[in-house]
Amino acid sequence: MANARFGPARFRDLGPVNWLLWRYLSRRFGCADVHVFSTLGRTGRLFRGWLHYSLCLMPFGRLPRYEAELVILRIAHLRASAYEMAQHSRIGAAVGVTPSVLDRVRAGPDAEGWPERIRALLTATDELARTRDLSDQTWERLARWYDQRLLIEIVLLVNQYEGMAATLAALRVPLDLFDRPRRVGEYPATR
Numbered sequence: 520m521a522n523a524r525f526g527p528a529r530f531r532d533l534g535p536v537n538w539l540l541w542r543y544l545s546r547r548f549g550c551a552d553v554h555v556f557s558t559l560g561r562t563g564r565l566f567r568g569w570l571h572y573s574l575c576l577m578p579f580g581r582l583p584r585y586e587a588e589l590v591i592l593r594i595a596h597l598r599a600s601a602y603e604m605a606q607h608s609r610i611g612a613a614v615g616v617t618p619s620v621l622d623r624v625r626a627g628p629d630a631e632g633w634p635e636r637i638r639a640l641l642t643a644t645d646e647l648a649r650t651r652d653l654s655d656q657t658w659e660r661l662a663r664w665y666d667q668r669l670l671i672e673i674v675l676l677v678n679q680y681e682g683m684a685a686t687l688a689a690l691r692v693p694l695d696l697f698d699r700p701r702r703v704g705e706y707p708a709t710r
Contacts, residue, residue, distance in 0.1 A: 527557070537560035537567070541553070554694075555606075572679075582673065589611075589616070590673065592621065595684065602695075627645060635664075639661045642661075643677075647677045
């Protein structure tokens, strides 16, 4: 990856509120600087709005965390987002995404071993990423497993991480250097 567009964040770059959020979140992640936060934190209140929206999708969305991580990792793979892949391989490990599951995520929805629910979810993820839409057939298949609220949340989640992959690439956000390994249960498992 080319050089980062921004150097290390300083208090004056982030302001007091975003600086405190960045410090807290970086510590929570076990990292001196979670670069996505120190980069986006430069936008002032926009960062806080984005952070709230992002947290409502993951980790506090209604979609089970394991399934949300599969979607995010699939998008990371499809968009060759090294940052998303590194972060969410680590986060996903805490909710059951093993190396063999990660290999299947890379292989896609047609890989052997997926339950039908996950196959439908990954098929929808691929279709949204490829066409920016869902065919009626894919929608009906997904609707067998998810209620209306979750169907909307899945579309929002895919698009959030599609946009994040583009943002990370355009801003050349560098990979994070973690101080410690991820602890199981470090992030609350939701629904």
